[in-house]
Amino acid sequence: MTSSFHVLVVDDEPALREICEEALGGAGYRVTLAANGQEALAKACERCFDLVISDLRMPAMNGQDLLSQIRQRNIDSDFLVITGYGTTETAVDLMKNGAADYIAKPFDIKHLLLRVRSVMEQRRLRKEQEKLSAVVRMLGLSKRLGSQLNHLAVVEEFLSHLRENFTPDAICLLMPEMMEQKPCRIQGRLLETSELLRVFVTKLCDKIMRHGRSYLLDQFTLRQSSFNTAFFPQGFPYSVMAVPLDLPHKRVGVIALVRDEKNALYREQDLQLLGVFASHTASALQNSHLYSRLRTMNQDVIRSFAQAVEVKDYYTRGHSERVAEYACRLARALGLGTKEIDLLHMAGMLHDIGKIGIPDHILNKPGALTEDEYEIMKRHSVMGREILGQVEAMKDITGLIYHHHERLDGQGYPDGLAGDEIPFLARIICLADSYEAMTSNRAYRQALPMDKVMYALERGAGTQWDRELTVAWMSIVEREKPGYPQQ
Known part of the structure; x- marks a missing residue:
């Protein structure tokens, strides 16, 4: 030993x-x-x-x-x-x-x-305690980064952990590709008020972006570096550490932290830990970028599916997008997480996908449906589950689509579920779908006046729709007063 x-x-x-x-x-x-x-x-x-x-x-x-x-x-x-x-x-x-x-x-x-x-x-x-603390901090960062699916959210999480673990007086983050409109983000009074320091740090980041070396600079080490010390003739009253954000075959950015002379100098251990943080963040940024591309592609596919239904039914054009929008708006008001909101968006866009299998003369019938025609129409929930059930990536929303016409009193279809038996997110889709139907023109009627829509919602709360969800949605409608059709 x-x-x-x-x-x-x-x-x-x-x-x-x-x-x-x-x-x-x-x-x-x-x-x-x-x-x-x-x-x-x-x-x-x-x-x-x-x-x-x-x-x-x-x-x-x-x-x-x-x-x-x-x-x-x-x-x-x-x-x-x-x-x-x-x-x-x-x-x-x-x-x-x-x-x-x-x-x-x-x-x-x-x-x-x-x-x-x-x-x-x-x-x-x-x-040993410092190593354990570093591991705990790194695991905390990895866990939080892993929960973020958007690269801007990853950046915010990264900056938050830097402030918490390294207590910098200023931060400079350079990411030319992922932050195209504003590739260099600067935070903190030191960099905001000192143009000389800001120029020095941004040049340092540019140099690291080109060559990849990490730097630990202060009044003692700056003279040994290749930087021009004439910028600071009275001395360098700062401690700066900067590292690249590297992937195996690509550099995505540079992070630099700055402290003034009133605080302790950064040490080699701090630089090493910052390098680990940067490495994990670079991987998270790559994953979020890939997820974003995949999500965009999925949204394009979902939108094309929804449009395939709407081509058959002129009066429901835009219906699916509006249902998705209303469902997500209600979910955000309720404080639901990103995962649930994403599921609601997909389910809202695809809730009527089964109507592809419904004959056109039933879909576009200008009058009321006969009993037999209504039974055929009700099959679109089952057809939707059958269509999307063959796609593994859609398994989390098939239940929402299958049950989006259930009623709280058990009088809905296809299974006649009641109360809490109905999946919670399916209840949100049901409410959004009903609201959109009442506020839009259809083949068999014009959009209802807003006072009649609100009356219908109030009357159906607790029987057709979940009461708490209905009250929350009515509050949103009254508060935001969106420009939906009114008479």
Whole structure:
């Protein structure tokens, strides 16, 4: 276990460095030595150390300054101070500044090893907790992204998780293809008020879009990058991390997060987690894009089916689309989810598909149907289920189509179901279908005046239609006052 921990020992006394190296190496730690604070800081910026053991008083840069510089740079190393000049006040100050522990000279090697082992065990537990937290956050993002079927909803979910998990002061999201009208989305006061920073970050995103490299930039790392620091002659008082949103064979965008100098610098672990978030989001965006294309294709097929019925019946042209619209409007008012609304839209568009099998002279008869003709007409619910039952993708709506003429009092068809026996979504389709029929011109009559429609709805609530649904729909009609036919 200890062999995986890397310790940097900093002391201006060669003998003490050698003693610590021998003791720590014998205990299984990997050890690197530095003769002063400046040398130690340079090494800490180049590689990752789990622990820095530093003398307090050294030339060039003392231990307290070294600790401050490491913390300013957000270097993820624990810090243990050794000194022969310490006081209780010094120890308190060091601990407040982020030191993990404090050892006074002279010390016993066994005591040093016990302190180091204790600090490393706390670090191990902390790292395990951080990994668990990262996994939990990633799973939360994946779950929420998986529930979104629209790429704009995926983007909003992604941005919400970024704000929650990384607390940025500003966000820049570049997606040229999926946000064509406004490919670069900027949020946050920093980017909205500072044109210089906004230009810098957008250029950074453009560069990543072309070349794909991730960046972690702050006042310490910007000088080492290939960016022109002349933009910020007074220093770079920000912390920026930016990663690409990559698919196996395509880059779909770039995300950049910005913090100002008042907040902690982003760390390498933050950049890695952001990369994981970006990867999951890129996959979700691809899935939503494919779903959108499939949904568009399905809607075209559904619309063609509905039009096939309406070609036979002049007076029902537009009927299916209006039923779908009314059903979805009611569903949204009731607070139903996206899945239910999608099912209602498909069912509304296809609820009369079975009329393809009804003879034209019955469909277009200008007068009342005979008893035999009515029995034939009633078969369209059964025919609709038979037609769509052969399409696996339509299995969730066949029941809605089959039962959309059931009545709450059990006097409907085809099965004479009553009350809660009727599928809830089928009750919505039934109400929307009836309302559309009353407010449209038909072969056998003109559209009814709105006062008669509302009276019919009120009278049929609880017998023909679900009472709560009917009351909710009447409220929508009265509130929105849509331009339906009135006399």
